[in-house]
Amino acid sequence: METMIKKFCQRYRLPEESLRELLSHMTEYHFGKGETIVKEGERNTNFYILKKGIWRSYYMMDGTESSLWFAGTGEIAFCSWGYVNNEISLVNIESVNESTAYCIAKSALEELFNQSIKLANFGRKVFEQEVLLIDGYTVAYGTPSAKERYLTLMEENPELLQDVPLKHLASYLYITPQSLSRIRAGLKRRK
Numbered sequence: 579m580e581t582m583i584k585k586f587c588q589r590y591r592l593p594e595e596s597l598r599e600l601l602s603h604m605t606e607y608h609f610g611k612g613e614t615i616v617k618e619g620e621r622n623t624n625f626y627i628l629k630k631g632i633w634r635s636y637y638m639m640d641g642t643e644s645s646l647w648f649a650g651t652g653e654i655a656f657c658s659w660g661y662v663n664n665e666i667s668l669v670n671i672e673s674v675n676e677s678t679a680y681c682i683a684k685s686a687l688e689e690l691f692n693q694s695i696k697l698a699n700f701g702r703k704v705f706e707q708e709v710l711l712i713d714g715y716t717v718a719y720g721t722p723s724a725k726e727r728y729l730t731l732m733e734e735n736p737e738l739l740q741d742v743p744l745k746h747l748a749s750y751l752y753i754t755p756q757s758l759s760r761i762r763a764g765l766k767r768r769k
Contacts, residue, residue: 582629585652590707596700601627603690604680609673615655616671622660623684628653631677632741636749637669645750647715648674648738654704655679675741724753725761 587594606629609615615633616622626633633655635646646669649655659665661684682690691698728751732739738747748758 579629582627582652586627587652589652589711590704592700592703596696599694600682600690600697600700601680603686604682607679607681609677609679611673611675613673614670615673615679616657616660616667616669618668618670619666621664621666622657623664624656624681625661625684625687626655626679626681628655629678629680631679632674632738633671633677633679634674634742634746634750635669635671636746643746643749645746648735648742648750650735650737654708660684674743674746724751724757725764727751727753728758728761728765 583594583597586592586597604627609631615626618637628649628651630651633649635648635655636643637646638644655671657667657669657671659667687701691701731747731751744758745755748755751758753761
């Protein structure tokens with residue numbers, strides 16, 4: 579748990595005491611490898627913090643899965659359509675491996691925010707940091723070279739390279755698994 583707390587507080591630049599207070603109101607759940615947390619077409623307003631493991635969000639297009647994001651230890655995850663607008667999800671969220679997450683329903687989280695300005699500010703800062711991370715992702719992965727996108731992934735999220743199947747990483751990088759294999763082989767030859 580301490581690893582998760584440290585990663586969360588570094589990522590979102592927030593104090594441990596506020597996170598611990600929020601966690602005291604959340605429920606811990608365990609998920610198996612490949613287990614669906616949010617299913618496309620269903621409504622889910624829950625807010626999650628990953629204690630351990632990796633989750634991914636993906637959608638289906640023409641029978642092919644396209645990965646949108648990955649979340650790991652100390653990161654948040656939620657269905658934006660359900661959480662923000664109480665709408666059905668346009669994506670699936672699944673556990674890539676055995677994972678544990680803390681969960682709280684949006685209604686309970688909003689009640690906490692209404693009761694405590696400290697927790698409300700904590701929540702605001704988490705979402706602000708998430709927006710910055712998404713914008714950073716957009717800039718980093720908008721580069722023209724697949725190799726550059728892969729190198730950025732290696733630098734920023736090396737744990738994904740160990741635990742996530744190559745086909746999911748390839749779709750996340752907007753390349754085919756074969757292209758990803760060629761990039762990886764080329765980098766190994768250079769070493």
